[in-house]
């Protein structure tokens with residue numbers, strides 16, 4: 001099933017999380033007993049389905065994307081995964097405009113799917129999390145470039161700075177999981 005969703009993601013030019021990262025997402029949503037999750041960057045819905053796999057049957061994923069074609073592909077993936085329509089709330093729009101409308105402390109987990117862009121949404125994501133909720137940022141190693149001090153291009157520097165921002169935030173306990181392209185986990189204290 002996710003194979004077809006991954007093919008649609010590739011067709012749309014919107015890379016999906018690796019199965020390793022997907023499995024981590026399912027373990028995380030199960031581990032924090034997530035009933036309310038926010039995802040920025042739905043894509044073709046691959047990460048969304050993994051997140052929902054770890055959530056209870058009444059858990060709801062709010063997922064945001066600017067591209068209607070991507071949201072349509074995600075809806076197909078949700079139907080293929082036999083998810084009841086009430087399990088997903090797909091919101092078209094820019095994260096910077098949608099996140100401020102979501103309620104403070106109402107979410108168990110927030111996934112920011114793209115490390116360089118994630119920096120713009122960290123403040124909102126932390127505001128949305130309940131205590132012990134988890135912020136997840138995918139793409140934190142960028143093929144090893146982030147860990148290589150010789151790499152100083154703009155995107156790599158921005159992702160490195162994002163890691164420093166999360167680690168220095170007293171409200172968060174942050175760690176890096178070296179799965180896929182690197183996943184930052186920041187638990188809200």
Ligand SMILES: C[S@@+](CC[C@H](N)C(=O)[O-])C[C@H]1O[C@@H](n2cnc3c(N)ncnc32)[C@H](O)[C@@H]1O
Pocket residue numbers: 009014015016017040041042043044045046047048064065066067070093094095096113114117
């Ligand atoms: C790499 S894809 C996400 C794939 C998804 N994480 C998965 O594994 O299935 C990134 C998505 O973010 C969306 N996107 C980019 N900028 C955005 C923004 N400012 N607000 C909301 N969505 C955005 C793109 O349209 C694209 O669908």
